[in-house]
Amino acid sequence: MTLSPLSRKVLAGLTFGVLALIYLPLLVVVANSVNPSQSMTWPPRGVTFEWWERAAHSSGVREALVTSLQVAAIATLLALVLGTLLALALQRYSFFGKSSVNLLVILPIALPGVVTGIALNNGFKGILGVDLSIWTIVIAHATFCIVTVFNNVQARLRRLGTSLEEASSDLGAGVFTTFRLVTLPQLRSALLAGGMLAFALSFDEIIVTTFTAGNGANTLPIWILNNMFRPNQAPVVNVVAVVLIVFSILPVWLAQRLSSDVEAAH
């Protein structure tokens, strides 16, 4: 399709405008994290690392960061194991209720977070009688992290087909040996991509976390929400936001690169 010079200019302008709208505020956050003025007057008059230092020494920030990393790591690990098992079951075997299970697995990513949050909150406190803690956050996050792993692995399994597994079985390998020596190595990049997306999803999740976090356990996004409107903490929030940006963008960028490498190799 060829575009006229005018429409090319208009489209380029629109694209630029939309991207600017998304990324300029991010740049402002980055700039404000080194803005000497506590009330973030614009334009900044100079550069300071005072807020970074304060963030580094704030125990609240550190604890929240550690909690976030722990939650994301454990939820991702859970998702990797369960998501892969689910994908294998649904892609390689047929059983009663297969399509219903398929739908139920994917649903959590479509459900509004607030619904998942309330449901889990009621479930934990009302039905199971469990106190909210870091573990309830992990389980809550795993519900949607599973989906990204599941989707990646299922797509890979579908594209792989069954002939390699048949060949392995034909050469004398049992089900588990085949999985370990043939299927798993073929899934490696899909697991990496799915796992990184899961990690990023968990790391900046706030709605479900609000409903499932106990009093003691604060994740980084929750800490931001609690401190955003405290004038004292506002500059530190900017610093934490910048850290979050880096932590969120890196895995997504890596995941994208990995899956495009794999696409190119096929």
Place this chain on the structure above:
Amino acid sequence: MSLSTSAPAEAAAVDRTPAITLRGLRKTFGDVVAVDAVDLDIADGEFFSMLGPSGSGKTTVLRLIAGFEQASAGTVELGGVDVTRSAPFERDVHTVFQDYALFPHMSVLDNVGYGLRVRGLGKKERRERAQQALDTVRLGHLGARRPAQLSGGQRQRVALARAIVLQPRVLLLDEPLGALDLKLREQMQVELKQLQRELGITFVFVTHDQEEALTLSDRIAVFDAGRIQQLGSPREIYESPASAYVAGFVGTTNLFDSATSQRILGVAGEHAVRPERLRLSAGTEPDSEGSARPDEVRLEAVVVETIYLGTGNRVHLRTSDGVELVALEQSTGSLDTREHRGEDVTVRFARADVVPLAAGS
């Protein structure tokens, strides 16, 4: 075309337990009957081909023998042992897959050594035997490569090596030469035949290429619609096809329906005669009208088209009463004559060369 006789295979079948025994084998996929009531004995050391068009059930029979599919009814025996319900890894048969199915994340040597590895052999012995198997298929120098770095023919041989390194009693080959170009295919046919003779193991070979089946096999089963239409040596299949289907699928043939047979041959029922049995001579020989020999059929025809094949000509003819015929003339050197379009010719063939076909199929 060399036609091997079936005598050794038949002798083997008499005094040994068959390598493979199929009884009443049936496989359905939903409403589709892929394999229907197949009974078959494949002798030890036999080169056995299953020939048929795609969808005829031949590959499904192979997958039932390997264990990738579960039979809906009937039994599969290997060396007299019922394995109908056994998993593929419990069966002493190995498969060379149509798409080779080499493990892309392993080197060629590791691919070949895979079966030994899952059997718990040590690394050293594994490597030695894998190297030997690679040498057998003349790829000993490529062990360090990845499958993606090999040509189609080389991958084919790696797949072979990976299966024969385990010294199976039976090797299943699912259209193994289908993806290769003609020259390579002919070369691999010779190598397969030699390999089978050297190793002395049973080959079950699935193909839709009738020439390949005729050249390689001790015996052939011609499949259609999930059933074996005919079972016999290549010579029997080619020269005495049991049905119009077999006659038509294996090589070219002149088929006469019952009415035409009645008119030309004086007998009812379907008949077939191979194109190379037809002899052509120029002109209609009006003088010898009454002198056709009793053991010979003589027809007058017009040449519709002559096609040069290199080794000879294929001549398409139409008789005065509208019967279409194909004749194959071998090139005999400098004395070659070539019939031209529209020319009148006399067609003769021996009654002994006419094959009566079973009614119905």
